[in-house]
Amino acid sequence: MADAPVPAVPAPLELAGYAPVYSGKVRDLYAPLDPATGAPRDDLLLLVASDRISAFDFVLDRPVPDKGEVLTRMSLWWFEQLADLVPNHVVSTDVPDAVAGRAVLVRRLEMLPVECVARAYLTGGGLREYRTDGHVSGLRLPAGLTDGSRLPEPLFTPSTKAPQGEHDEPMSYAAVEAALGPELAARARDLTTRILARGNEIAAERGILIADTKVEFGLEGGELVLADEVLTPDSSRFWPADQWEPGHPQPSFDKEFVREWLLSPASGWDKASGEAPPPLPDDVLERTRAKYVEAYERLTGRPFAAGPVA
Numbered sequence: 647m648a649d650a651p652v653p654a655v656p657a658p659l660e661l662a663g664y665a666p667v668y669s670g671k672v673r674d675l676y677a678p679l680d681p682a683t684g685a686p687r688d689d690l691l692l693l694v695a696s697d698r699i700s701a702f703d704f705v706l707d708r709p710v711p712d713k714g715e716v717l718t719r720m721s722l723w724w725f726e727q728l729a730d731l732v733p734n735h736v737v738s739t740d741v742p743d744a745v746a747g748r749a750v751l752v753r754r755l756e757m758l759p760v761e762c763v764a765r766a767y768l769t770g771g772g773l774r775e776y777r778t779d780g781h782v783s784g785l786r787l788p789a790g791l792t793d794g795s796r797l798p799e800p801l802f803t804p805s806t807k808a809p810q811g812e813h814d815e816p817m818s819y820a821a822v823e824a825a826l827g828p829e830l831a832a833r834a835r836d837l838t839t840r841i842l843a844r845g846n847e848i849a850a851e852r853g854i855l856i857a858d859t860k861v862e863f864g865l866e867g868g869e870l871v872l873a874d875e876v877l878t879p880d881s882s883r884f885w886p887a888d889q890w891e892p893g894h895p896q897p898s899f900d901k902e903f904v905r906e907w908l909l910s911p912a913s914g915w916d917k918a919s920g921e922a923p924p925p926l927p928d929d930v931l932e933r934t935r936a937k938y939v940e941a942y943e944r945l946t947g948r949p950f951a952a953g954p955v956a
């Protein structure tokens with residue numbers, strides 16, 4: 647018998663009263679069904695964070711317990727911290743029991759066709775651009791910066807929204823203006839950099855640096871509304887502040903144990919093989935869960951407790 651095709655992502659959960667709309671690598675979107683007609687509503691979405699984790703561009707086989715809840719709560723907390731800067735899409739955290747604590751009902755917005763990225767520290771793709779010609783996203787930077795250097799101020803480094811499985815490509819600011827119009831482009835740029843600056847003002851006092859972040863905006867009545875998850879370790883690079891040392895790649899606050907184990911002889915995995923990584927052992931999953939919880943508790947000053955959002 648022929649093998650069944652291996653799905654890229656698991657089938658989304660069956661949720662009574664909701665229809666699946668879209669599944670990403672680690673999150674799923676549903677539309678609530680109108681109880682009167684049974685038809686999907688076009689004004690609301692249920693955003694569900696799973697416990698899935700990715701590393702080296704693979705979604706790993708085993709979930710990290712409570713990851714979806716920790717990231718959902720962290721994002722909700724950031725929305726509150728940012729509420730004076732930008733409105734957000736949140737409607738309610740009253741969600742089905744099966745996804746309690748890790749789902750949010752949101753307004754369905756017209757999403758911008760641009761990935762809004764800001765960088766406060768130089769690494770990754772920004773560092774590669776800098777090494778090529780001293781510019782990042784068309785902006786000239788001082789000489790002598792290295793991997794992990796703090797930038798004079800957060801930079802807006804937008805990218806294209808690539809189809810799933812492909813990598814986003816850097817986008818010039820002129821291309822953002824062409825896509826959005828100059829007024830909206832300037833507003834998106836200002837908000838994106840201010841969100842990261844505010845994030846770092848808060849996080850640095852609590853031992854976490856946020857190197858860069860990707861935010862999603864939608865439009866409502868011509869105004870930008872902050873959507874999706876914000877300032878989580880899945881949308882941002884979190885670094886432990888006490889280990890920050892420019893000149894080499896910084897350890898990841900959340901994924902360090904995962905990457906370390908996958909690259910160690912214990913995993914038996916060869917990153918260069920193109921093969922999927924093996925399942926993580928229990929202790930690596932447990933220590934990784936503890937890092938997500940630690941990030942949440944340090945940032946918010948609140949103890950993490952699984953269950954419905956109060």
Ligand code: PZK
Nearest residue numbers: 668669670673674675753754755873874
């Ligand atoms: C929306 N995504 C990304 C998130 C996924 C994919 N408020 C909104 N209105 C309209 N669209 C979106 C949102 C939000 N947030 C977000 N794609 C569309 C995404 C989570 C799971 F599968």
